[in-house]
Amino acid sequence: xxxxxNELPRGIPLAAIKRLPVYHACLMNLSRxxxxxxxxxxxxxxxxxxxxQLRQDLNYFxxxxxxxYGYKVPLLLKEIEKILGIDNEFHVVVVGVGNLGRAxxxxxxxxxxxxxxxxxxxxxxxxVGTEVGGVLVRHVCELAPFLSVHPADIGVIATPExxxxxxxxxxxxxxxxxxxxxxxxxxxxxxxVVLEDINLSTALMSLACRACRGPSRGRVVxxxxxxxEQREKDR
Amino acid sequence: xxxxxNELPRGIPLAAIKRLPVYHACLMNLSRxxxxxxxxxxxxxxxxxxxxQLRQDLNYFxxxxxxxYGYKVPLLLKEIEKILGIDNEFHVVVVGVGNLGRAxxxxxxxxxxxxxxxxxxxxxxxxVGTEVGGVLVRHVCELAPFLSVHPADIGVIATPExxxxxxxxxxxxxxxxxxxxxxxxxxxxxxxVVLEDINLSTALMSLACRACRGPSRGRVVxxxxxxxEQREKDR
DNA sequence: TAGATTGTTAATCGATTAACAATC
DNA sequence: TAGATTGTTAATCGATTAACAATC
Numbered sequence: 001x002x003x004x005x006n007e008l009p010r011g012i013p014l015a016a017i018k019r020l021p022v023y024h025a026c027l028m029n030l031s032r033x034x035x036x037x038x039x040x041x042x043x044x045x046x047x048x049x050x051x052x053q054l055r056q057d058l059n060y061f062x063x064x065x066x067x068x069y070g071y072k073v074p075l076l077l078k079e080i081e082k083i084l085g086i087d088n089e090f091h092v093v094v095v096g097v098g099n100l101g102r103a104x105x106x107x108x109x110x111x112x113x114x115x116x117x118x119x120x121x122x123x124x125x126x127x128v129g130t131e132v133g134g135v136l137v138r139h140v141c142e143l144a145p146f147l148s149v150h151p152a153d154i155g156v157i158a159t160p161e162x163x164x165x166x167x168x169x170x171x172x173x174x175x176x177x178x179x180x181x182x183x184x185x186x187x188x189x190x191x192x193v194v195l196e197d198i199n200l201s202t203a204l205m206s207l208a209c210r211a212c213r214g215p216s217r218g219r220v221v222x223x224x225x226x227x228x229e230q231r232e233k234d235r
Numbered sequence: 236x237x238x239x240x241n242e243l244p245r246g247i248p249l250a251a252i253k254r255l256p257v258y259h260a261c262l263m264n265l266s267r268x269x270x271x272x273x274x275x276x277x278x279x280x281x282x283x284x285x286x287x288q289l290r291q292d293l294n295y296f297x298x299x300x301x302x303x304y305g306y307k308v309p310l311l312l313k314e315i316e317k318i319l320g321i322d323n324e325f326h327v328v329v330v331g332v333g334n335l336g337r338a339x340x341x342x343x344x345x346x347x348x349x350x351x352x353x354x355x356x357x358x359x360x361x362x363v364g365t366e367v368g369g370v371l372v373r374h375v376c377e378l379a380p381f382l383s384v385h386p387a388d389i390g391v392i393a394t395p396e397x398x399x400x401x402x403x404x405x406x407x408x409x410x411x412x413x414x415x416x417x418x419x420x421x422x423x424x425x426x427x428v429v430l431e432d433i434n435l436s437t438a439l440m441s442l443a444c445r446a447c448r449g450p451s452r453g454r455v456v457x458x459x460x461x462x463x464e465q466r467e468k469d470r
Numbered sequence: 471t472a473g474a475t476t477g478t479t480a481a482t483c484g485a486t487t488a489a490c491a492a493t494c
Numbered sequence: 495t496a497g498a499t500t501g502t503t504a505a506t507c508g509a510t511t512a513a514c515a516a517t518c
Contacts, residue, residue, distance in 0.1 A: 014445075017441050017444055017445060018437065018441045020440075020441065020444065021434075021436065021437035021440040021441055022421075022437060024440070025419065025436075025437075046421075047421070048421050083444065084440055084441075084443070084444045085443060085444055085447050086440075088447065090443045090447065098338070099334045099335070099337040099338035099341060100334070100335075100338050102334045103333070103334035103335050103338065103435065104435065104439075106334060107435065107436070109436060110436070110439065113436075113440060114443075115439065115443070153443070153446060153447060154439070154442065154443060154446060177446040177447060178442045178443060178445065178446025178447070180438065180439060180442055184260065186257075186281075186282070186283050193446075194442060194445045194446040196438055196441070196442040198433060198435070198438055199256075200338065200339065200342065200433070201256065201260075201342070201344060201345070201348075202253065202256035202257060202260075203415065203431055203433055204339075204345065204350065204389070204415060204431075205255075205256040205259070205319055205321075205348060206252050206253045206255065206256055206319075206431070207389065207413045207415055207429060207431040208319070208320060208325045208349075208350070208388070208389060208413060209252055209255065209318065209319045209320055210249075210252060210413065210429045211388060211389060211412040211413025211428075211429040212320050212323065212325065212388060212412060212413070
């Protein structure tokens with residue numbers, strides 16, 4: 001039996017999914033500039049990947065271009081938005097209203113991409129009752145009751161590491177499907193919950209390690225830098 | 236001719252380098268708890284990797300354990316600190332004193348790891364002259380002159396994306412060796428400058444995409460989650 | 471010594487790149 | 495049609511895992 005039409009694709013590399021928002025940003029840029037058509041090589045150049053990789057990434061999800069022509073910008077934009085779920089609404093709660101929590105709450109672009117911030121939580125009584133990015137800050141002890149009334153898709157953890165696991169447990173129990181974790185601590189979550197870590201501390205340390213190992217040697221210092229040469233012959 | 240004793244290793248996977256700070260944090264934890272000795276399997280379990288990977292990662296840099304015994308916590312800690320350069324001083328400037336810039340400047344742990352914040356820069360006249368995290372905020376137009384007097388190793392870019400490339404150019408011209416970029420924009424830097432991007436926007440978007448694709452399917456939603464099973468036989 | 475655990479090589483796995491047939 | 499560029503397969507490359515000999 002053929003798989004149902006709307007079956008979601010399997011076995012897509014995480015790295016490919018992470019590149020989709022980059023392609024999306026490039027296409028938004030083209031769209032704003034009134035560009036209607038783009039080839040894989042031009043779009044790849046903008047995104048900092050090879051044309052081959054761009055086509056491969058897109059092909060995990062479908063065929064959105066036309067041979068001999070390229071991609072229609074508005075059409076490809078719409079398809080990527082469909083994949084990323086930008087037409088959906090994602091309900092988000094943010095726990096920890098320090099600098100990082102604020103950065104998320106006040107970044108207005110998220111709202112345009114379908115993210116709805118339903119609540120923010122902190123232990124600091126001076127913050128409770130205030131608004132950050134237009135969201136009311138509640139006390140953390142209200143997190144579980146709040147989630148039972150306002151289920152969230154995504155939880156952002158921007159707390160000290162000592163409490164991060166407890167917060168994650170509350171979120172998981174409340175049915176959160178994804179957690180963005182800024183605490184520099186390994187969180188244990190069930191495998192049906194997606195976890196994304198952003199760790200400023202390890203990022204800065206590994207950057208310093210790479211940067212200060214003296215002049216360019218081998219693979220270590222040549223990633224992510226400058227424009228990828230057009231290595232593909234592609235004829 | 237044998238390579239000189241202090242030759243730095245080549246061809247080390249970036250992913251391995253990024254795991255070093257994680258191992259470091261685990262070892263700090265053990266050290267605080269007075270643990271003197273650890274096996275690769277226990278440490279790997281703490282770090283959320285396989286024992287095999289841990290040993291492989293360490294072996295890119297040397298042999299720090301003893302067969303049949305494991306690793307001396309203080310010794311391995313010291314070795315990793317040597318690799319990460321935690322005994323060095325890294326001079327850092329932060330450009331953009333919004334929420335993300337503040338998060339970096341106010342995170343006191345960095346100071347303990349050898350990071351010295353020499354200057355912070357912003358265009359907002361209300362911020363110029365104030366102190367954030369104990370660092371004086373200067374106007375961005377002073378960035379280039381400041382760097383010529385106080386050379387920095389690392390530059391942090393936490394500005395709006397419109398100006399990120401200009402700031403990066405100034406940093407590169409001033410001899411900065413690594414850039415931590417929070418702006419959601421692809422920066423072009425020469426290949427001898429190491430670039431690390433942290434993009435909250437693409438991180439949240441790809442998280443939402445993965446989290447809301449329905450229940451666990453294939454590789455996509457099973458990475459980074461929970462504890463890795465002990466797959467290694469290792470006898 | 472016997473048991474344990476590393477260091478290190480080889481096998482596997484996965485992701486990227488190259489190539490080219492399909493086709494617009 | 496001829497030229498261009500995608501879609502897609504195959505080849506390459508790199509990173510992870512397994513295995514086990516070395517050895518403490």
